[in-house]
Amino acid sequence: MNLVLNEEETMIKDAANDFLFENAGPDHLRNLRDDPDSKGFSVSLWGQMIDLGWPSLLVPEEFGGLDFSNVGMGQIMQQVGCHLATSPLLITGILGVTLLKNSSSNHWKAKILPLIAQGKTKMAIAIDETSRHDPQVIQTKLTPKAGEYVLNGTKLNVVDGQVADSFIVIAKIPSEKPKETDDICFVIVDSNQQGISVKNNLLIDSRKTSSLIFSDVKVTDKQILKFNESSESILQKLLSTANIYLSAELLGIAEKAFELTMQYLKTRSQFGVKIGSFQALQHRSANLWAEIELGKSIVLKALRSLDEMDQDINKIASMAKAKTSKIAENATNEGIQMHGGIGMTDEFYIGFYLKRAKVSQLLFGDWKYHLDRAAYLSGY
Amino acid sequence: MTNLSLFRESTRSWLADNCPKSMREPMLEKDICRGGRNHIFQSNDQKIWLDRMASKGWTAPTWPIEFGGAGLCKEQAKVLREELIAIEARPPVSGMGISMIGPAILEFGSETLKKQHLPAMARGEIRWCQGYSEPNSGSDLAGLQTKAENFGDHLIVNGQKVWTSYGDDADWMFCLVRTNTDVGKHSGISLVLFDMETKGVTTRPIQLISGTSQFCETYLDDVRVEIDQIVGEIDAGWTVAKYLLTHEREALGKMGSSPVERSIKEQAITCLDLTNGRLNDEVIRKELIDWEIDYFCHQLTSERVNAEIASSGVGNTSAMLKYYGTELNKRKYELLISIHGSESMHWEDNPVSRQWLRSKGNSIEGGTSEIQLNIIAKRILGLG
Numbered sequence: 162m163n164l165v166l167n168e169e170e171t172m173i174k175d176a177a178n179d180f181l182f183e184n185a186g187p188d189h190l191r192n193l194r195d196d197p198d199s200k201g202f203s204v205s206l207w208g209q210m211i212d213l214g215w216p217s218l219l220v221p222e223e224f225g226g227l228d229f230s231n232v233g234m235g236q237i238m239q240q241v242g243c244h245l246a247t248s249p250l251l252i253t254g255i256l257g258v259t260l261l262k263n264s265s266s267n268h269w270k271a272k273i274l275p276l277i278a279q280g281k282t283k284m285a286i287a288i289d290e291t292s293r294h295d296p297q298v299i300q301t302k303l304t305p306k307a308g309e310y311v312l313n314g315t316k317l318n319v320v321d322g323q324v325a326d327s328f329i330v331i332a333k334i335p336s337e338k339p340k341e342t343d344d345i346c347f348v349i350v351d352s353n354q355q356g357i358s359v360k361n362n363l364l365i366d367s368r369k370t371s372s373l374i375f376s377d378v379k380v381t382d383k384q385i386l387k388f389n390e391s392s393e394s395i396l397q398k399l400l401s402t403a404n405i406y407l408s409a410e411l412l413g414i415a416e417k418a419f420e421l422t423m424q425y426l427k428t429r430s431q432f433g434v435k436i437g438s439f440q441a442l443q444h445r446s447a448n449l450w451a452e453i454e455l456g457k458s459i460v461l462k463a464l465r466s467l468d469e470m471d472q473d474i475n476k477i478a479s480m481a482k483a484k485t486s487k488i489a490e491n492a493t494n495e496g497i498q499m500h501g502g503i504g505m506t507d508e509f510y511i512g513f514y515l516k517r518a519k520v521s522q523l524l525f526g527d528w529k530y531h532l533d534r535a536a537y538l539s540g541y
Numbered sequence: 542m543t544n545l546s547l548f549r550e551s552t553r554s555w556l557a558d559n560c561p562k563s564m565r566e567p568m569l570e571k572d573i574c575r576g577g578r579n580h581i582f583q584s585n586d587q588k589i590w591l592d593r594m595a596s597k598g599w600t601a602p603t604w605p606i607e608f609g610g611a612g613l614c615k616e617q618a619k620v621l622r623e624e625l626i627a628i629e630a631r632p633p634v635s636g637m638g639i640s641m642i643g644p645a646i647l648e649f650g651s652e653t654l655k656k657q658h659l660p661a662m663a664r665g666e667i668r669w670c671q672g673y674s675e676p677n678s679g680s681d682l683a684g685l686q687t688k689a690e691n692f693g694d695h696l697i698v699n700g701q702k703v704w705t706s707y708g709d710d711a712d713w714m715f716c717l718v719r720t721n722t723d724v725g726k727h728s729g730i731s732l733v734l735f736d737m738e739t740k741g742v743t744t745r746p747i748q749l750i751s752g753t754s755q756f757c758e759t760y761l762d763d764v765r766v767e768i769d770q771i772v773g774e775i776d777a778g779w780t781v782a783k784y785l786l787t788h789e790r791e792a793l794g795k796m797g798s799s800p801v802e803r804s805i806k807e808q809a810i811t812c813l814d815l816t817n818g819r820l821n822d823e824v825i826r827k828e829l830i831d832w833e834i835d836y837f838c839h840q841l842t843s844e845r846v847n848a849e850i851a852s853s854g855v856g857n858t859s860a861m862l863k864y865y866g867t868e869l870n871k872r873k874y875e876l877l878i879s880i881h882g883s884e885s886m887h888w889e890d891n892p893v894s895r896q897w898l899r900s901k902g903n904s905i906e907g908g909t910s911e912i913q914l915n916i917i918a919k920r921i922l923g924l925g
């Protein structure tokens with residue numbers, strides 16, 4: 162496996178960096194936070210991303226996309242982390258596309274994928290029902306009723322739920338084989354459908370999520386996404402994809418927080434010398450740098466494994482998420498500490514990185530969750 | 542089929558035919574073949590394996606054929622490495638020749654030195670030791686005092702070296718000496734080679750905490766070294782010494798990646814057992830997966846960094862790989878002690894105790910962890 166970026170991948174990384182350097186970053190995030198009408202992401206930035214074709218990158222050519230690689234898209238996510246960019250790219254442009262691409266429901270593919278590619282629709286994926294991520298706990302239920310179904314249940318922490326045009330909801334459904342435990346399935350519902358209530362939460366990093374309550378929402382058989390694989394395995398792979406991209410984002414956050422900190426160590430003086438000359442800080446910095454180098458390797462490995470459909474993808478994803486969560490935690494915490502008092506101020510940048518890092522760590526399973534999952538998948 | 546996959550195929554079948562079965566079994570410290578004049582082969586297989594690999598040039602695969610190598614490119618060498626790992630083959634010969642002084646001679650040495658030393662090294666006939674550290678210069682290596690006086694066609698060396706690993710078993714030493722005292726401390730150093738049987742060389746073994754005596758004090762009293770045994774220019778040995786150190790760090794950075802040991806995970810499962818697929822000790826389970834992730838990341842990083850060096854020629858990362866790899870190895874043995882419990886304290890019949898003790902030296906030898914962190918902070922991060 163090649164652990165070096167090829168020319169095309171390097172180009173997209175540089176282009177994403179240049180673009181986001183101009184159009185995102187902590188100052189933009191602060192403006193978003195202070196905007197009373199904020200939707201939890203930057204509408205103008207999303208518009209620009211659409212113009213650049215980012216939501217179409219992973220969409221297959223037959224549906225109007227560019228069929229680009231995950232390694233390529235991963236470079237963008239890493240830069241999204243570096244520049245704290247807020248947009249529906251992860252959920253709609255990456256997870257929504259991945260899920261639909263893998264589905265065998267041609268109707269939905271033909272209907273939604275082109276819309277995503279053109280930036281004309283936003284989705285949300287409703288998985289978690291517990292405050293601590295645990296996809297084994299699904300109580301939201303599809304119950305057969307008069308030849309159709311009704312959907313009931315509550316979903317928490319649904320990213321982009323506040324702006325989505327449609328939701329993909331993970332729900333239990335009675336097994337087709339009698340006496341067996343319920344299966345899970347993926348249901349597509351329009352966000353305007355009767356019986357859905359949406360309550361928004363503002364997060365520490367100025368993004369928004371929603372709690373969704375479904376009460377007797379009518380669902381037809383057509384609204385259940387079909388796959389050629391078990392829904393359980395599709396869900397695991399979807400979560401792995403999510404966590405690999407979050408790992409790329411966390412790596413970007415760590416890299417930038419580290420860069421800011423190194424700049425500060427070279428400019429701030431105390432005791433008549435630059436604070437970067439203190440060995441206590443040098444060793445902690447060197448250690449952090451080594452950790453970030455390790456993070457780069459596992460993120461690239463994980464993205465390539467996605468492209469190559471590696472059998473161990475779930476294990477690699479958990480390893481990547483566990484590792485990058487710790488690296489980002491370390492880089493942002495050390496960042497604050499090494500800035501001293503100014504690191505605690507809202508005016509300074511490092512705090513924005515701390516907040517974003519924590520949210521991305523918790524999303525779809527934190528360090529602890531993924532250590533456990535990796536151990537389990539390693540056979541112990 | 543590409544050339545590389547053809548090469549892989551032929552390598553695989555050659556190895557299948559030529560690597561003796563007993564050379565694919567897990568090994569302990571005592572099973573390592575270090576070669577040299579005094580080496581007693583542990584088994585016929587050990588000898589056959591070394592001879593066959595050496596005759597292919599595969600003990601030093603990237604060296605030119607005329608110097609005992611096989612002239613492989615980096616990609617082919619990687620394929621060979623992977624195929625060796627895949628069959629869990631033991632290294633046919635290990636030591637400071639092929640991994641340290643060999644590359645330095647190739648880079649800086651004269652034709653004479655290359656012809657004289659490299660082929661014998663590759664065949665495992667001559668075993669080398671490293672005379673760098675002295676009683677008063679360890680981390681501050683450039684402060685070394687061992688003196689060499691220049692008599693035109695030869696040098697006379699006087700001084701003391703310490704921590705010379707396997708000094709008493711080695712055939713030749715590569716040694717840092719001061720050839721000029723009138724210049725700055727980095728400028729007057731030379732790297733010289735001499736036979737350990739030369740008059741005036743004495744070694745005295747030092748016992749380690751692990752009970753073995755892997756290293757020695759080495760006394761040099763009026764030792765004659767021929768002038769053509771200087772690697773590179775006289776007084777310009779610091780550059781050679783540092784080049785060699787990067788190779789040493791690279792080798793040490795690979796620590797613990799030996800494919801021939803039973804994996805720590807298997808040992809944990811054997812000792813602790815599983816219930817419903819979970820290891821019967823939650824704390825060890827957590828430590829183990831944490832370690833496995835770091836280990837995996839470290840291996841990937843070493844792979845990535847090598848690939849980057851091959852593609853763009855940049856890369857200043859051996860300090861990081863050495864630092865991280867050796868710290869990981871220490872963690873590994875702490876973990877193994879927890880896994881094996883009090884059994885691992887047995888001095889005679891459980892190998893863990895002594896390996897655990899020996900691992901403490903990993904973050905000291907080849908430059909301490911603190912020195913590696915200094916190198917990263919100064920050279921890579923630019924912190925002054």
Ligand SMILES: Cc1cc2nc3c(=O)[nH]c(=O)nc-3n(C[C@H](O)[C@H](O)[C@H](O)COP(=O)(O)OP(=O)(O)OC[C@H]3O[C@@H](n4cnc5c(N)ncnc54)[C@H](O)[C@@H]3O)c2cc1C
Pocket residue numbers: 670671672673674675678679680681703704705706707756902903905906907908909910911912915
């Ligand atoms: C198992 C083993 C095998 C060895 N084999 C060989 C060999 O074959 N040939 C050979 O030449 N040498 C060998 N060595 C020696 C090794 O290279 C030295 O021990 C090492 O470089 C450290 O030097 P020192 O022991 O003098 O410690 P010191 O340099 O005295 O260091 C003592 C402590 O101070 C710290 N320290 C020193 N300077 C700094 C600084 N600037 N900043 C922060 N901390 C600092 C060190 O990190 C260490 O913790 C071996 C050592 C071991 C343990």
